[in-house]
Amino acid sequence: MTNTYNRRKFLGGSAIAGAAALATPAIAQTEPTVLKMQAAWGGGIFLENAQSYVNRVHAMAGDSLRIDLLPVDSVVKTSQMQDAVHRGVLDAAHYVPSYWYGKSKTASLFGTGPCYGWSSQEVLGWVMYGGGQELFDELMASLQLNVVSFFNSPMPAQPLGWFNKRIESMADIPGLKYRTVGLAADVMLEMGMSVVQLPGGEIQPAMKSGLIDAAEFNNPTSDRDFGMQDVSKDYMLASFHQSQEFFEVTFNKDTFNALSAEQQAILRYASEAENSNFYWNNTKRYADDLNTLRDEQGVNVWRTPDDVMEAQLNAWDLVTDRIAAEDPFFAKVMESQKAYAKNVMGYLNLNQPDYRLAYNHYFG
Numbered sequence: 498m499t500n501t502y503n504r505r506k507f508l509g510g511s512a513i514a515g516a517a518a519l520a521t522p523a524i525a526q527t528e529p530t531v532l533k534m535q536a537a538w539g540g541g542i543f544l545e546n547a548q549s550y551v552n553r554v555h556a557m558a559g560d561s562l563r564i565d566l567l568p569v570d571s572v573v574k575t576s577q578m579q580d581a582v583h584r585g586v587l588d589a590a591h592y593v594p595s596y597w598y599g600k601s602k603t604a605s606l607f608g609t610g611p612c613y614g615w616s617s618q619e620v621l622g623w624v625m626y627g628g629g630q631e632l633f634d635e636l637m638a639s640l641q642l643n644v645v646s647f648f649n650s651p652m653p654a655q656p657l658g659w660f661n662k663r664i665e666s667m668a669d670i671p672g673l674k675y676r677t678v679g680l681a682a683d684v685m686l687e688m689g690m691s692v693v694q695l696p697g698g699e700i701q702p703a704m705k706s707g708l709i710d711a712a713e714f715n716n717p718t719s720d721r722d723f724g725m726q727d728v729s730k731d732y733m734l735a736s737f738h739q740s741q742e743f744f745e746v747t748f749n750k751d752t753f754n755a756l757s758a759e760q761q762a763i764l765r766y767a768s769e770a771e772n773s774n775f776y777w778n779n780t781k782r783y784a785d786d787l788n789t790l791r792d793e794q795g796v797n798v799w800r801t802p803d804d805v806m807e808a809q810l811n812a813w814d815l816v817t818d819r820i821a822a823e824d825p826f827f828a829k830v831m832e833s834q835k836a837y838a839k840n841v842m843g844y845l846n847l848n849q850p851d852y853r854l855a856y857n858h859y860f861g
Contacts, residue, residue, distance in 0.1 A: 530756065531563045532748070535578060537592035539569040539698065541722045542782060543715075546650060546775055547591040550746060553767040553774075562760050564589070575696065582749050583643045589748045595679030595739075602820050603636055603827045605680035606834065607648070608742040611813040613838035614846070617651030617741040620834075621772065624648050627837035632830050639826065645754075646747040647768040650775035653783065654740040657733035657801045658713030659704065659725045664733055667804045676700055676712035680816060681738040687812035697723065704728045713738070716779070717787040726794045735801045737809040744775075 534551070538544040551564045573581045579597045581587040598604035607629070608620065623629040630648075637644055657664070658677075664670065671689030682692045693709055697719070700712045705728045713736070714720055720732075746768055753761060790796040821828035 527561075529558075529560050529563045530760065531565055532588040532752065533565050533567065533572075534589035534591060535567045535569070535572050535581070535587050537569055537575045537578065537590070537596060542718045542779065544568060546744070546771070546779070549774055549778075550591070550649070550767055550771045553770050554763055557763045557767060558760060562756070562763065566591075579642070579644070579747065582747050585643075585749050585752065587749070588752050589746065591744060591746055593742060594745050595681075595742070598679050600640060601636060602680060603824065603830055606827070606830045607633055607745070609679045609681060609739050610741075610831075610834070611817055612737045612740040612810070613835055614842045615741065615838045616654070617743050618776075619838065619841055619845075620741045621648060621651055621743060622841060623834055623837040628833050629830075629837075632833060636826065636830075643750045644747045645750050646745050647765055648743050648745055649768040649772045650744045650779075651772065652715065652742045653780060655713055655715050655736060655738070655742065656717070656720075657736035657738070657805070658711055659720070659729035660711040660731045660733060661729065663731045663797065663799050664801065664805060666802055667808050670805060670808070673711050674709045676703065676709050677738060679739070683816045684738055684809060684812045687815050688808055701725055701728055715742075717783045717790060718779070721786045721790055721794075726790055726796050730796055732790065732796050732798050733801045734798060735806065737806050737813065 534547075536544055536547040538547060548566055551566050554562065554564055569575060572587055575592065575596055576599075578587065578590040578592055579600075582590050593609070594604040594607045595609045598609075607624070608617075620629075624633070633646065637646070658675070660673075662669075667688075673690050674693060675685055675690040676693050676695050677685055678694050682694055685692050693703070695703055695709075695712075697714050700709075700714055701723045703709045704712055704725070711729075712725070714723065714725075717732075720726075725732075746764075748764065753764070756764075787798065791798045817827075817831060821831055
């Protein structure tokens with residue numbers, strides 16, 4: 498009898514509690530934190546890459562954190578993006594350090610500096626495990642910039658670019674009017690070129706009008722999107738002018754610090770996750786578009802002669818030694834990079850077989 502009473506009492510109480518719960522208004526869910534991020538890209542594969550990073554953030558953060566990705570020039574010009582993030586006009590930006598290296602030439606060492614026998618993968622290894630991130634944070638503090646940055650997406654070496662005629666030796670280089678950016682501009686000047694720094698969207702029209710004789714941007718997919726095949730039929734692959742580069746994802750420091758530890762971790766680790774996706778996705782796209790340029794659009798694809806690339810290395814020495822003599826922090830970053838490259842590439846060069854030998858064995 499007691500058990501029956503208790504059961505009825507329990508059920509009655511549950512019914513009353515249930516009714517009370519139904520009568521109580523539901524507590525509204527907290528609105529997600531929304532970050533406004535502008536990219537330096539108006540379209541094409543790089544904007545897709547920026548969106549891929551955003552998608553990873555959304556997949557991990559659920560409803561707690563969203564990024565509103567805006568294309569180039571939506572709020573400010575590309576040259577103003579870092580300042581906009583610093584001041585909080587933008588919460589974040591997706592670009593490359595060479596777009597703001599005018600504030601400090603050391604910025605070019607984070608992605609578009611001299612080649613010590615390493616690729617973008619190893620430069621990112623230096624950032625993550627060789628003290629590079631700490632040196633970058635020190636640079637930001639010295640410039641009094643209120644930003645937090647992560648790096649991702651190891652780019653293959655950039656082509657020497659598009660020319661009015663094939664470059665057959667270093668003798669063909671002096672006097673050419675050439676488009677590039679960052680410290681690469683100083684390198685090409687040392688080699689005797691006349692250098693013009695233009696944003697991506699202005700490259701093809703400048704070459705079409707004769708303002709420049711030659712130009713590079715980044716890769717076969719972006720070059721094809723720009724229509725470079727319509728103004729040139731000679732495409733030179735391989736170069737040391739920008740043999741390693743990657744994206745910088747930067748956030749306003751106050752905004753970043755106000756996020757939860759979990760949200761901060763998501764922004765950081767989404768960047769690392771995009772690292773692999775970029776390389777897998779983009780190298781396949783670049784290879785496919787190079788085939789289209791060559792096989793369907795009449796482009797002659799050449800490999801840059803060794804004497805041109807040797808001249809680039811010599812020019813890099815002149816440029817970086819000159820800057821290092823005037824800027825102790827630039828010299829400090831260079832020495833850190835050299836120590837990492839000597840160690841890691843020493844191992845890799847001893848261990849890696851000659852992949853070209855295997856490729857030629859199967860494909861000629």
